[in-house]
Amino acid sequence: MRLKSLQDMFLHELGDIYSAEKQILHALPTMIRSASSGELSAALEEHRQITEDQVDRLEQVFSMLEESPRTSKKCKGMEGLLEEGSEMVHEDADDAARDAGIIAIAQKVEHYEIAAYGTLVAYARLLDQHKAADLLEETLNEEKDADERLTEIAMSVVNISAQEASERPIGHGGSHDSSQRPQPGDGRRI
Helix, strand or coil: CCCCCHHHHHHHHHHHHHHHHHHHHHHHHHHHHHCCCHHHHHHHHHHHHHHHHHHHHHHHHHHHCCCCHHHCCCCHHHHHHHHHHHHHHCCCCCHHHHHHHHHHHHHHHHHHHHHHHHHHHHHHHHCCCHHHHHHHHHHHHHHHHHHHHHHHHHHHHHHHHHHHHHHCCCCCCCCCCHHHCCCCCCCCCC
């Protein structure tokens, strides 16, 4: 498809994000199963359900434009992010560290989607496709909400658990007495 106009770019980018969302739907079950944090698993499962609605919305937009999403090419950007995610969940890692990695990948995915949907909303408004823009903006807001929720889970639970795990001496299963750690000004190296 030769891209000659903003309308062409709009359709091209719609196809790209449609492919991305389908790939995400395929990858999320593995991420959900790999997460050890109940809160993270629940957030990912909730987003999997929301993603199904987002795919439906994209299909509505294609229908409004009298186009078919099946002509879309595979989104290589999302393919790369999800390949990175697959590698992360299969790493030899402590549960908390793996969860931190899953959140990092999930947020990379969210940021990709936020950029894509932001662009699509702008294109739709310029093309006077206001119903399409409204549907796409609904999805954009859901992606922003998902990113914020992942940040909250990371900062309140997962990253703290991963840090605490890293502070335990190797070979010691119990908790580490933080008073034994070097402190600023005590002459020991941090």
